[in-house]
Amino acid sequence: MSAMRGGVIARVVRYELRDVIKSRWLLGYALFVLLTTDALLRFGGGGTRALLSLTNVVLLLVPLVSTVFGTMYLYNAREFTELLLAQPVRRDELYAGLYLGLALPLALGFLGGLLVPFAYHGVDDASQWRLLATLALTGVALTCVFVALAFAIALRTEDRARGLGVAIAVWLLFSLLYDGLVLLGVMLLGDYPLERPLIAAMLANPIDLARVLLIMQFDVSALMGYTGAVFEKFFGNGGMAVAITALAAWVAAPVLLGARAFRKRDF
Amino acid sequence: MIEIAGLVKRYGRLPVLQGVNLRIARGRVTAIVGPNGAGKTTLIKTILGLSRADGGRVVLDGVQLNGGVDYRARVGYMPQIARFPENLTAAELLRLLKELRASTDHGRGTPDEELIDRFALGPQLDKPLRTLSGGTRQKVNAVMAFLFRPELLILDEPTAGLDPVASSVLKDKIHAERRAGLTVVLTSHLMGEVDELADDIAFLLEGRVRFAGALDELKAATRQATLERAIARLMTQEAA
Numbered sequence: 001m002s003a004m005r006g007g008v009i010a011r012v013v014r015y016e017l018r019d020v021i022k023s024r025w026l027l028g029y030a031l032f033v034l035l036t037t038d039a040l041l042r043f044g045g046g047g048t049r050a051l052l053s054l055t056n057v058v059l060l061l062v063p064l065v066s067t068v069f070g071t072m073y074l075y076n077a078r079e080f081t082e083l084l085l086a087q088p089v090r091r092d093e094l095y096a097g098l099y100l101g102l103a104l105p106l107a108l109g110f111l112g113g114l115l116v117p118f119a120y121h122g123v124d125d126a127s128q129w130r131l132l133a134t135l136a137l138t139g140v141a142l143t144c145v146f147v148a149l150a151f152a153i154a155l156r157t158e159d160r161a162r163g164l165g166v167a168i169a170v171w172l173l174f175s176l177l178y179d180g181l182v183l184l185g186v187m188l189l190g191d192y193p194l195e196r197p198l199i200a201a202m203l204a205n206p207i208d209l210a211r212v213l214l215i216m217q218f219d220v221s222a223l224m225g226y227t228g229a230v231f232e233k234f235f236g237n238g239g240m241a242v243a244i245t246a247l248a249a250w251v252a253a254p255v256l257l258g259a260r261a262f263r264k265r266d267f
Numbered sequence: 268m269i270e271i272a273g274l275v276k277r278y279g280r281l282p283v284l285q286g287v288n289l290r291i292a293r294g295r296v297t298a299i300v301g302p303n304g305a306g307k308t309t310l311i312k313t314i315l316g317l318s319r320a321d322g323g324r325v326v327l328d329g330v331q332l333n334g335g336v337d338y339r340a341r342v343g344y345m346p347q348i349a350r351f352p353e354n355l356t357a358a359e360l361l362r363l364l365k366e367l368r369a370s371t372d373h374g375r376g377t378p379d380e381e382l383i384d385r386f387a388l389g390p391q392l393d394k395p396l397r398t399l400s401g402g403t404r405q406k407v408n409a410v411m412a413f414l415f416r417p418e419l420l421i422l423d424e425p426t427a428g429l430d431p432v433a434s435s436v437l438k439d440k441i442h443a444e445r446r447a448g449l450t451v452v453l454t455s456h457l458m459g460e461v462d463e464l465a466d467d468i469a470f471l472l473e474g475r476v477r478f479a480g481a482l483d484e485l486k487a488a489t490r491q492a493t494l495e496r497a498i499a500r501l502m503t504q505e506a507a
Contacts, residue, residue, distance in 0.1 A: 008367060011363060011366045011367055012363075012367075015352075015355060015359060015360075015363045016352070018354070018355060018359065019352035019353065019354045019355045020354075022354035022395075023353075023354060076350075077352065078350075079346065079348050079349070079350040079351070080350070080351055080352055082317060082346055083344075083346065083351070083411070084367070085315075085316070085317055086315050086317065086339060086342070086344040086346075087339060087364060087367050087368060088336045088337050088338075088339040088340040088367075088368065089336060089339075089367055090336050264319070266278070266312070266317065266318040266319060267312065267317040267318065
């Protein structure tokens with residue numbers, strides 16, 4: 001029985017993949033990442049500096065594209081979803097299929113755009129390999145997080161313009177506003193010990209989590225002063241495992257939230 | 268074949284179905300008619316499990332529907348709007364459905380692809396769905412509804428968007444399958460079409476069934492010669 005159920009997910013993924021991979025938007029996204037990576041490698045002065053610049057691209061662009069793509073895809077696939085739900089298919093399986101069928105090509109588009117230029121420009125040494133691998137993995141993780149958030153929002157919002165608005169607001173919150181709020185808090189409460197609250201704040205935002213994971217690989221954390229020291233200490237004491245677990249939880253939570261909304265929803 | 272009792276559905280605070288009671292007979296064509304917003308599509312979607320009722324029950328062949336999905340192996344559905352993934356072809360879409368049904372299709376025989384020939388869809392099958400006209404996509408939609416030799420066929424405004432030739436082809440197909448024992452539930456705004464296709468009629472108004480019975484009974488009850496006038500009569504009676 002379970003083999004058959006898994007079969008449903010795999011089939012939905014395969015055909016959705018075939019659809020999404022031919023989309024001009026996905027091609028544009030992969031090309032943009034590729035051209036940016038290539039340009040940074042060519043003119044950015046060395047692989048490590050290119051990687052550092054790419055960090056910012058990954059932290060801003062990947063969540064934005066995943067959010068917008070995820071929201072629009074789900075609204076556009078409404079009739080397709082209806083059609084598949086009229087087949088003898090369980091909702092959980094269909095949801096898993098729809099989610100993987102979009103997160104997978106987006107992750108592949110990003111990976112292709114990132115890795116292809118490195119393939120022909122070359123990677124200098126082991127530390128650069130480690131940076132590149134971290135960048136690739138955090139990019140994939142952020143894709144999974146924000147596609148799931150987009151799905152969860154789109155499934156709870158009937159109106160597509162409103163759904164897209166809410167999804168972009170969530171992206172804005174996590175990528176820009178959040179840091180400002182944390183900084184404000186630090187300024188206001190500067191007289192108190194803030195190590196633990198700061199680490200909690202970092203874990204509560206997937207983009208910050210990814211940023212810290214990346215920065216920690218670059219040996220530039222000394223430049224980050226107080227916060228850097230806090231994180232250095234945290235990651236020295238098994239914090240890396242905590243951070244990776246937190247990122248995994250950030251993928252799982254919105255996926256489950258979306259699955260619940262999908263189960264209850266009227267199509 | 269289907270017994271619907273006390274079916275209630277609200278969208279937020281808006282009541283759509285307010286206690287629908289209806290029996291749909293096996294081997295007959297039942298048309299659900301009523302003005303826009305009467306709840307026709309919602310009723311159909313509740314039978315399919317696409318919408319979840321807030322109250323009441325749907326019983327199919329003596330088994331109450333409770334969220335299980337296996338019964339849909341016996342059901343064909345043609346939705347009102349034919350929008351599919353843009354970059355897939357019709358052939359790919361049909362293959363996906365066949366693969367999805369493969370494990371539940373015990374002894375249903377080969378897929379029924381008669382409509383592909385009748386609609387002359389062959390040359391369109393390998394083009395991306397986004398390049399097909401609305402009418403052609405609606406034909407693909409119809410093909411999918413009949414594909415798995417269903418026992419129950421549910422059609423939501425089946426001929427909307429079809430040209431007269433395609434519309435006739437579809438109606439002939441419905442007649443032929445009805446003679447072979449298929450149960451059909453359809454919605455329509457075209458009274459001529461209902462007159463041509465349906466054995467029974469259910470008139471839905473503001474979320475309740477105001478009349479259910481054979482076409483002739485409705486005409487006799489309202490003392491009207493045509494279905495259109497009989498329905499108009501029902502609606503004005505309700506308004507009065």
